């Protein structure tokens with residue numbers, strides 16, 4: 001299951017790379033990438049806040065404000081984008097009850113690409129798994145995986161290197 005690091009970084013980097021919104025707005029609205037997981041403590045995890053009905057109000061506001069001066073529409077659009085990204089990412093990682101509370105069925109898109117190393121054969125697999133109610137919460141959960149730690153270390157290293165380089169260049173001027 002994606003950790004908060006993936007939920008924050010992937011939508012943010014895509015947003016910035018595609019220049020869909022100013023960086024200031026993209027950073028300010030980042031909490032919208034994570035508010036779904038409040039249902040871990042309140043309600044039913046992967047159901048109460050992991051559904052399309054959480055996304056619709058922000059989408060509605062973006063649509064309503066789309067022809068007005070861009071500021072409000074940008075905030076609403078980025079919120080909708082972040083809200084949708086969380087639900088979408090979790091769809092591929094254990095699943096979500098997408099239409100909760102109307103339809104209490106977990107939808108999990110179980111997709112992966114395997115490589116049979118003996119023959120170097122690539123085997124893509126993708127199945128849709130439906131299950132009654134929200135997925136069960138495991139007793140021990142990998143909150144941050146080694147892969148995600150490597151992403152954070154790499155990103156912070158690059159950021160630190162960039163600032164060090166800027167500082168070095170400005171020191172000479």
Ligand SMILES: [Zn+2]
Nearest residue numbers: 036037050090
């Ligand atoms: Zn989640």
